[in-house]
Amino acid sequence: MKMSHKPDDDYDYLFKVVLIGDSGVGKSNLLSRFTRNEFCLESKSTIGVEFATRSIQVDGKTIKAQIWDTAGQERYRAITSAYYRGAVGALLVYDITKTVTFENVERWLKELRDHADSNIVIMLVGNKSDLRHLRSVQTDDAQSFCEKEGLSFIETSALESTNVELAFQRILTEIYHIVSKKVLGESDGNGPKPGEGTKIVVSTENNEAAAKKSGCCG
């Protein structure tokens, strides 16, 4: 079960990452595959929000990922807007066999622009890549969309466990590099200009801060 040998609260960085996208694209299975190495063909629909953590190593640092999975249906967006607070990464998931879930990506991007930090790192994830014979969204189309929008892109299969690890690794590494660069930049006396804010580093609001060591409870 435990992926990390270190205790749960022993980490160098804490990053909050949200999973978003239409209902039924496989968000919960990406979460369970990454955090528990589990997959359910028919997992319950997510109501509200679900939460899991896992720590990984990047450049010798322990990064604890706090991953939030939200319900896909429109009704739950208003309630879930609180979940974007403090998020430094978002995996925007669609189903490669359902064109409409790809078309709705724009709406989800708007959702992020409205509710999340403007520096949030976004990765587009085309899930269910195991269903090759049912593919309706071409990789090239998604790829060029991402280039246009400045997003990272990956195709995954939570069922076959393809690229799931890599997707999380990549987004967490990307966040880490931004964060560590900012920290370096600051020590050079070359930090962000006023108003730019380095908020991305910290998972504010609800919980343990991103750059830990606040003598937290046991």
Added chain:
Amino acid sequence: MEPKPISSRRATAEEQGADSPAFESRVRTFKSTLQASSIDLQELKYLTNSGIPDRDGLRAIVWKILLGYLPPDQKNWDRILARKRNEYANFCKDLIIEPSHGSEELPTTDDHPLSQNTSSVWNAYFKDAEMHEQIERDVMRTHPDMHFFSGSDGAAVTHRKEMIRALFIFAKLNPGLTYIQGMNELLAPLYYTFRTDIDEDAAKHAEADAFYCFIDLISEFRDNFCQSLDNSQLGIKAMMGRLVDALQAADQELWLHINIKNKVNMQFYSFRWITLLLTQEFPFPDVVRLWDTLLSDSAGRTKCLLQLCVAMLCNIRSELLQGDFSQNLKMLQRYPPVDVNAILYKAQQLTLP
């Protein structure tokens, strides 16, 4: 989900219970209460509050009465059931749109599949199809661990088909609310209970019966599903606010720990507890037991639900007090296996403002 420990413990308790004189006497008390030509509702609620014996389809009848589907006066039952079931059959006929029929009746030039006209029959058909797809997706994911709902044999397929249709008809009849994810979880215990009734004739009509009982149940909780009420005194946020207050009143130390020290927002777990009436938090037999109390509580269902939620928190207080933010949240989102009777007992001891 780790349903095993509770399910098996409950099963053993029930098996022992089923042989015991106390269990038999409870069955007899229920039966005699239900035999009266005019059933004493207060008496029935009182009995149901401590659980309905799993025997002879008692739960199906009692739930139908408590949800106002069957009146206390038994002589009207056959007539009412026939009328309601017929009405439901008509809803099915009238509300499931078939655009090719529609266009025969309304031969307007604007009515074709590519029409932009929002009143187009085709347009309505596509909207319906989208909603139908969402319902289907969720019904497919209802209790994936139970063969009754998720099996691949003919019976399970029929169960899913009937649940999908009932939710679709509800959504069509309630355009202000339509279908909201999670409604499948509220229909499931009703449908299961009626479908497994030993009265085969009644079981055949489980779909229609569950549909009407679902309407009654949701009429009390519909505001939780209503996005436009989220920020009002009636909506889900206000409900969660009441839960925080109730927790603070019941256990100040626990409230301080969860809400203030760890800053675990109630929304992160109680949203699901409340909207789904605890159906995703416990193994199915435990949910059914909790619902016996929820449906019959003299304080009202909303208040009873809040009491149960507070009791759930208090019941694992020592574990919660030891945990940090993520440990608390994980535990509350995947409630540990417990004896639900402990929660019911705690809930009973609480007096909410």
